[in-house]
Amino acid sequence: MCTKIVIYFNWQPNSLRGKIIFAEIEEMTAKDFIPKKYSEEIREGKVFWQSPSNIALVKYWGKRENQIPANPSVSFTLDYCKTTTSLAFRKKEKPSADFDFELFFEDEKKESFRPKIEQFFKRIEAYLPFLKEYSFTIHTSNSFPHSSGIASSASGMSALALCLMSLEKQRIPDMNEDYFNRKASFLARLGSGSACRSIEGELVVWGAHETEGSSDLFGVKYPYEVHENFKDYQDVILLVDKGEKQVSSTVGHDLMNGHPFAEQRFEQAHENLIKLRDIFKSGDLVAFTEVVESEALTLHAMMMSSRPYFLLMKPNTLAIINKIFNFRLKTGLHPCFTLDAGANVHLLFPKKEKEAILNFIEEELVEHCQDGQYIKDEVGAGAKKI
Numbered sequence: 001m002c003t004k005i006v007i008y009f010n011w012q013p014n015s016l017r018g019k020i021i022f023a024e025i026e027e028m029t030a031k032d033f034i035p036k037k038y039s040e041e042i043r044e045g046k047v048f049w050q051s052p053s054n055i056a057l058v059k060y061w062g063k064r065e066n067q068i069p070a071n072p073s074v075s076f077t078l079d080y081c082k083t084t085t086s087l088a089f090r091k092k093e094k095p096s097a098d099f100d101f102e103l104f105f106e107d108e109k110k111e112s113f114r115p116k117i118e119q120f121f122k123r124i125e126a127y128l129p130f131l132k133e134y135s136f137t138i139h140t141s142n143s144f145p146h147s148s149g150i151a152s153s154a155s156g157m158s159a160l161a162l163c164l165m166s167l168e169k170q171r172i173p174d175m176n177e178d179y180f181n182r183k184a185s186f187l188a189r190l191g192s193g194s195a196c197r198s199i200e201g202e203l204v205v206w207g208a209h210e211t212e213g214s215s216d217l218f219g220v221k222y223p224y225e226v227h228e229n230f231k232d233y234q235d236v237i238l239l240v241d242k243g244e245k246q247v248s249s250t251v252g253h254d255l256m257n258g259h260p261f262a263e264q265r266f267e268q269a270h271e272n273l274i275k276l277r278d279i280f281k282s283g284d285l286v287a288f289t290e291v292v293e294s295e296a297l298t299l300h301a302m303m304m305s306s307r308p309y310f311l312l313m314k315p316n317t318l319a320i321i322n323k324i325f326n327f328r329l330k331t332g333l334h335p336c337f338t339l340d341a342g343a344n345v346h347l348l349f350p351k352k353e354k355e356a357i358l359n360f361i362e363e364e365l366v367e368h369c370q371d372g373q374y375i376k377d378e379v380g381a382g383a384k385k386i
């Protein structure tokens with residue numbers, strides 16, 4: 001009997017750990033994030049967080065009320081592309097009727113960001129009831145160029161959520177790390193869905209799934225076995241179009257309401273997550289490519305077949321994709337593309353193939369990038385307090 005237990009632990013340590021974690025989070029509801037009472041009175045202070053962007057392998061596309069995703073997703077957390085945010089806070093004599101904050105982006109006051117932050121504060125007020133008691137000064141900056149066509153909402157919203165959590169933690173000093181991360185992800189999700197996958201690394205899963213046991217409320221570190229092949233995975237972002245997004249994510253997600261293929265698509269995301277679980281375990285790079293590229297193309301196919309319809313790939317996006325197909329055939333190496341809701345291409349590949357693939361990028365792909373620009377990134381460990 002005893003031996004049996006030991007063998008079970010040796011054989012399936014990660015899947016067992018995953019099951020325990022997921023059984024615990026499945027029980028959680030939004031109410032668990034409403035604080036009961038604050039034990040400390042904090043008058044003023046300043047906190048800093050650095051939070052990364054992430055790249056989805058199974059895409060979140062379509063949502064319900066309160067930022068609940070229509071399907072589960074999984075992403076690699078990035079390392080280089082990140083937002084640094086500081087939050088200075090000072091307690092007021094009495095709470096104000098409105099949220100009281102000033103926002104600076106790269107040291108310049110940024111009025112255009114106000115509505116998004118205002119909306120974020122409104123959505124999270126029930127979970128951070130102290131918000132109107134303080135006046136806040138927020139400074140934020142990105143590691144990637146402003147006009148790179150890279151959305152900063154995931155890194156930006158997660159960094160701000162983490163700063164607010166640091167203030168809450170000062171008021172509840174015995175808060176544990178799991179709760180801190182889950183609530184930071186829960187809050188970040190209310191700012192921007194994909195932001196909830198930026199708190200931890202290196203793979204994060206978000207969205208309820210029948211057999212995976214993950215949650216719609218927040219992202220969690222992928223708890224199952226991950227093969228060596230996926231450690232230190234590389235992501236080179238080929239900047240095909242550095243302009244503003246043609247379709248905002250709010251509009252994009254909305255296109256899935258009443259979309260003729262929506263239900264099949266949501267189902268497919270569930271199936272792809274199951275496929276990836278085996279792939280992460282076995283390290284099968286060919287199967288990985290098949291799932292990830294199909295996810296990217298399906299996302300774009302959804303936009304092409306919605307009403308109104310959008311074509312977000314550019315000729316250079318297709319030129320890059322075709323060259324990737326040819327390069328794979330010629331070399332047997334494993335560069336794999338994915339796309340967000342835009343024309344830029346994320347080229348994912350294992351670290352051991354880095355040299356050959358960076359040469360390929362320089363020799364064949366750079367000519368398709370706007371101003372020859374691309375960003376070298378890789379999988380990272382998640383947000384950092386600084």
Ligand code: DP6
Binds near residue numbers: 056059061192253
């Ligand atoms: C295509 O997280 O930007 O990048 O919740 O409306 O802020 P909102 O949407 P957002 O959507 C990201 C969509 C995506 C796919 C993904 O990251 O999973």
